[in-house]
Amino acid sequence: MSQLKFLAIALLFIGVVGYLLFSGLQETVYYYTVGEVLAADFQPHSRGIRLTGTVVAGSVTRQPDSLVMDFLLADDQTGDTLKIHYQGVVPDSFKEDRHVVVEGTFHPDRRQFEAGNLLVKCPSKYEEEKAST
Amino acid sequence: MLLLGNFLLIATFGLLAYCLVATVLGLRSRDTRWWESAIRAVYAATATVIASSVILTIALISRDFRFEYVARHVSSTLPLAYCATAFWAGQAGSLLFWLLVLLVFVAVSLRLYHRSHGEVIPYFILFAGGSALFFNLLLLMFTNPFAPANPVPPDGLGMNPLLQNVMMVFHPPTLFLGYVGFTIPFAFALGSLLAGRFALDWITIVRKWTLVSWIFLTVGIILGMQWAYVELGWGGYWGWDPVENASFIPWLAATALLHTVILQEQKGLFKKWNVFLVVLTFLLCIFGTFITRSGFIESVHAFALSDIGYYFLAFMLLVLVLCLIILYRSRKKLTGQNHLIRLDAADWSLLQWLLFLVAFYIVLLQIRTYYARAAEYSVILLLIGILVWKRSAAASLGRKLLRLLSREGMFILTNFIFMFFLLFVFWGTVYPTLHEGLMELYAGFSGGFRESVAQSLPGLHEFFQRKLAVSPAFFNKWVMPFALVLLFMMVFCPLFGWRKLNRKVIYFLLAVLLVLVPLAIYTGLGVGAVSWMSVVLFGLTGFAIIAIVSDVFSAVAIRRRLAGESWLRGAANLFRKNKRRYGGYLSHIGVLILIIGIIGSSFYTQEYESEVNIGETFIAGEWELKYVDLQFSQDPEKSMYQAILEVIRNGRTVGRITPEKHLHRKFEQPMTEVSIDFNLLRDLYVIFSPVNRAGRAYFKILVNPLVIWIWVGGLLITLGGIYAILPNRRRLVLSELAAKEEHHA
Amino acid sequence: MPEVLIILFALLGIVYYVCQPFFGKTAAAARSTGTEHDVAMRVLEESLANLEYDYRAGKIGEEDFLDMQSDLQHRLTECRDQARRPAAEPAKSKHRSTRTT
Numbered sequence: 001m002s003q004l005k006f007l008a009i010a011l012l013f014i015g016v017v018g019y020l021l022f023s024g025l026q027e028t029v030y031y032y033t034v035g036e037v038l039a040a041d042f043q044p045h046s047r048g049i050r051l052t053g054t055v056v057a058g059s060v061t062r063q064p065d066s067l068v069m070d071f072l073l074a075d076d077q078t079g080d081t082l083k084i085h086y087q088g089v090v091p092d093s094f095k096e097d098r099h100v101v102v103e104g105t106f107h108p109d110r111r112q113f114e115a116g117n118l119l120v121k122c123p124s125k126y127e128e129e130k131a132s133t
Numbered sequence: 134m135l136l137l138g139n140f141l142l143i144a145t146f147g148l149l150a151y152c153l154v155a156t157v158l159g160l161r162s163r164d165t166r167w168w169e170s171a172i173r174a175v176y177a178a179t180a181t182v183i184a185s186s187v188i189l190t191i192a193l194i195s196r197d198f199r200f201e202y203v204a205r206h207v208s209s210t211l212p213l214a215y216c217a218t219a220f221w222a223g224q225a226g227s228l229l230f231w232l233l234v235l236l237v238f239v240a241v242s243l244r245l246y247h248r249s250h251g252e253v254i255p256y257f258i259l260f261a262g263g264s265a266l267f268f269n270l271l272l273l274m275f276t277n278p279f280a281p282a283n284p285v286p287p288d289g290l291g292m293n294p295l296l297q298n299v300m301m302v303f304h305p306p307t308l309f310l311g312y313v314g315f316t317i318p319f320a321f322a323l324g325s326l327l328a329g330r331f332a333l334d335w336i337t338i339v340r341k342w343t344l345v346s347w348i349f350l351t352v353g354i355i356l357g358m359q360w361a362y363v364e365l366g367w368g369g370y371w372g373w374d375p376v377e378n379a380s381f382i383p384w385l386a387a388t389a390l391l392h393t394v395i396l397q398e399q400k401g402l403f404k405k406w407n408v409f410l411v412v413l414t415f416l417l418c419i420f421g422t423f424i425t426r427s428g429f430i431e432s433v434h435a436f437a438l439s440d441i442g443y444y445f446l447a448f449m450l451l452v453l454v455l456c457l458i459i460l461y462r463s464r465k466k467l468t469g470q471n472h473l474i475r476l477d478a479a480d481w482s483l484l485q486w487l488l489f490l491v492a493f494y495i496v497l498l499q500i501r502t503y504y505a506r507a508a509e510y511s512v513i514l515l516l517i518g519i520l521v522w523k524r525s526a527a528a529s530l531g532r533k534l535l536r537l538l539s540r541e542g543m544f545i546l547t548n549f550i551f552m553f554f555l556l557f558v559f560w561g562t563v564y565p566t567l568h569e570g571l572m573e574l575y576a577g578f579s580g581g582f583r584e585s586v587a588q589s590l591p592g593l594h595e596f597f598q599r600k601l602a603v604s605p606a607f608f609n610k611w612v613m614p615f616a617l618v619l620l621f622m623m624v625f626c627p628l629f630g631w632r633k634l635n636r637k638v639i640y641f642l643l644a645v646l647l648v649l650v651p652l653a654i655y656t657g658l659g660v661g662a663v664s665w666m667s668v669v670l671f672g673l674t675g676f677a678i679i680a681i682v683s684d685v686f687s688a689v690a691i692r693r694r695l696a697g698e699s700w701l702r703g704a705a706n707l708f709r710k711n712k713r714r715y716g717g718y719l720s721h722i723g724v725l726i727l728i729i730g731i732i733g734s735s736f737y738t739q740e741y742e743s744e745v746n747i748g749e750t751f752i753a754g755e756w757e758l759k760y761v762d763l764q765f766s767q768d769p770e771k772s773m774y775q776a777i778l779e780v781i782r783n784g785r786t787v788g789r790i791t792p793e794k795h796l797h798r799k800f801e802q803p804m805t806e807v808s809i810d811f812n813l814l815r816d817l818y819v820i821f822s823p824v825n826r827a828g829r830a831y832f833k834i835l836v837n838p839l840v841i842w843i844w845v846g847g848l849l850i851t852l853g854g855i856y857a858i859l860p861n862r863r864r865l866v867l868s869e870l871a872a873k874e875e876h877h878a
Numbered sequence: 879m880p881e882v883l884i885i886l887f888a889l890l891g892i893v894y895y896v897c898q899p900f901f902g903k904t905a906a907a908a909r910s911t912g913t914e915h916d917v918a919m920r921v922l923e924e925s926l927a928n929l930e931y932d933y934r935a936g937k938i939g940e941e942d943f944l945d946m947q948s949d950l951q952h953r954l955t956e957c958r959d960q961a962r963r964p965a966a967e968p969a970k971s972k973h974r975s976t977r978t979t
């Protein structure tokens with residue numbers, strides 16, 4: 001009896017956790033580096049990806065009458081660069097030479113990354129920035 | 134000063150270690166002098182921690198850069214008020230603050246209970262003193278606030294401009310008061326359990342302290358939301374960031390606890406579960422501190438993970454194991470007299486079949502072939518088959534489950550909802566970190582194995598090779614069903630009585646369905662441009678408020694009838710005599726109002742953007758905004774650009790908005806200071822970025838409807854909690870009241 | 879130097895304060911003299927009043943009401959009885975009744 005009960009509860013628990021796991025994976029985005037995206041065998045994702053790298057100094061250009069910005073993102077290891085096209089409010093901490101994460105989709109035909117989300121990593125000087133929220 | 138600070142910290146450590154040893158010795162020898170001495174050691178430790186906090190505060194205010202902590206968080210140009218609040222801006226200071234609050238709370242509860250609960254106190258000291266010792270150890274080993282600066286800098290680094298905000302003055306300390314406060318019910322509950330004094334009033338004391346901490350936690354969360362809204366400049370107040378979740382997860386556990394406490398007090402149910410929830414809440418508070426202070430879990434991995442994280446993990450594990458052992462060993466003492474439902478073998482076998490059916494259906498759903506419809510029919514047929522086959526068991530189970538449609542059942546259901554929500558927020562928060570563990574595990578396999586996985590299951594191979602992030606979409610997807618069920622519960626819960634379903638509930642259900650369904654269909658058919666979901670949510674919220682108000686109304690009517698009181702007097706007496714129930718109602722109304730604000734601002738936000746020169750006007754929805762002027766000013770800390778905008782509606786100027794951009798000298802980064810024009814219906818949220826020196830500027834305008842109700846709701850939740858904690862005077866049972874009335878007559 | 883002196887004095891003071899119980903005689907055994915019955919009684923009284931409101935508002939049937947009322951009243955009298963003889967029951971008995979509110 002109690003074994004059965006235990007089994008039922010365990011099954012239910014595993015079911016719920018498993019379902020959470022499963023549904024969680026539907027809404028996740030993978031991290032890539034610039035070099036990996038530029039590699040020949042890269043398969044574009046439908047869900048979008050996150051790209052990490054450093055903003056190349058002097059590459060940031062803003063279009064005059066809109067909130068559109070282009071910049072080059074450099075791979076930290078290989079040094080490959082990729083053009084990022086971003087539309088939206090630029091975070092206050094965005095600067096050249098800073099480590100950033102962009103989220104969006106890569107278009108191999110134009111060799112350009114369309115970013116809808118721009119996150120700036122906080123350099124050590126701002127260490128406490130996130131810690132205190 | 135540095136020396137003194139270090140001495141005080143070490144003295145605190147010594148005192149805490151001594152109080153643990155003395156308690157254990159006292160428990161072994163039954164010599165109460167040891168306990169007296171241990172209690173004194175706690176008081177002395179409280180005094181030394183207060184003294185060391187005073188020293189740190191003085192150092193911060195006097196900008197004594199010989200302290201490394203001061204040099205890192207304060208500068209000569211930082212306003213004085215922010216110098217003092219730098220106390221909790223950094224890791225070392227905030228852990229010291231944690232210790233300070235904990236010891237003050239412990240000292241207060243020792244004073245309150247050391248006479249009345251003499252035999253609980255030694256165990257209480259073991260738990261509370263033990264966790265204080267842990268934080269003291271962290272301070273001494275990893276982040277000493279009294280570390281000397283080497284070399285002493287001429288000026289400090291200063292405070293991050295994002296933290297220079299009124300909300301940031303109050304948000305961290307209130308949150309910490311909440312986190313720390315949960316140590317008291319935790320230590321008290323386990324102490325009572327170990328002392329064998331698990332009768333009568335322990336749950337009431339636990340409830341009181343849980344409520345106190347819950348109030349602080351609530352205020353802390355609301356202030357954090359306000360800070361995010363005003364300071365971060367993206368127009369939202371909640372982003373499902375791990376740091377936000379860290380405060381929300383223990384809040385969920387504590388809220389669940391506050392509900393099941395009622396069930397234990399009144400019906401003797403849920404005793405084990407309550408102890409478990411107390412422990413869980415405490416652990417989740419430690420977990421919250423761990424997330425915010427260790428850098429272990431971070432969506433944007435900015436700073437290196439320090440060893441401090443492992444100590445937190447070890448501490449949590451230790452507490453968990455210890456508590457589970459204690460809980461297991463005292464399980465017999467915690468058996469309640471009542472059982473809501475007692476399932477027998479027949480019920481279980483039926484449930485097993487049903488469970489099997491559910492599993493089968495889920496598998497079918499995942500396969501998702503074109504004959505899915507046929508699969509659904511087969512599941513329904515199977516269900517009918519099982520119910521007919523086991524009809525007597527089905528009937529008895531049905532009758533038993535019907536008993537869940539009562540106030541007890543609703544409490545249990547509420548509890549399940551909170552637990553489920555907690556589990557999934559927790560999961561979404563820790564999964565990216567767990568995944569990194571999985572990746573390491575996978576990397577540990579042999580190259581040949583991984584090669585073959587890559588060949589046969591490339592998706593899986595990639596999954597184990599990549600870091601990943603859980604996006605807010607995951608949370609938002611799950612919030613909706615949660616909110617729906619919760620609202621549904623809030624509509625009906627005030628109407629339920631103990632034990633059985635009553636007619637009121639059914640009538641009200643019919644009324645709700647009759648109004649809501651047509652409305653939802655009406656909007657769903659595209660007649661209104663709004664989403665039908667928001668209509669349903671708004672409708673449910675409205676009904677929930679109606680249910681609460683009508684319940685109060687009927688109680689006042691009863692008083693009126695029995696005691697002959699006027700409406701006003703009756704209501705006043707009712708509220709005064711039962712602070713717990715009506716405080717709870719007030720909190721519920723607060724939650725509903727907060728939900729109204731959330732629905733409004735998440736379904737109906739409008740965005741406008743424009744780039745204009747000075748003197749030009751642009752249109753944002755029903756408003757016209759005229760960019761009047763750009764002003765420049767400076768103070769020692771920063772230079773400020775302020776745009777002045779006139780808000781024009783129907784040709785009339787109705788307000789002024791002055792968004793700013795600050796350039797902090799120390800931080801080389803611009804700071805957006807948004808400006809918000811608010812009224813009861815909407816916020817006009819304006820973000821400003823200068824484009825060139827001639828004054829050309831870009832503006833982004835967000836129209837966020839009903840945001841102010843989020844803050845109003847938060848205030849009401851807090852006030853309700855405070856009201857519920859006030860002591861009740863002895864109350865007259867209604868029949869006595871009626872007798873008194875007759876006597877007068 | 880004055881800092882070292884302060885530290886020395888503080889240390890002496892702390893040690894004296896903490897050790898003081900050992901200078902005196904053994905204190906009486908710690909026991910509950912307290913309020914537990916008061917608190918429990920108040921909660922029970924509250925429950926009784928709430929129950930009556932629920933009944934009169936039509937949320938609880940008569941049968942259930944009477945049953946639950948008598949149960950609560952029973953617990954209340956039990957509690958009152960215990961409260962009347964607080965000193966008679968020293969805390970050393972670890973296995974006392976765990977009948978709770």
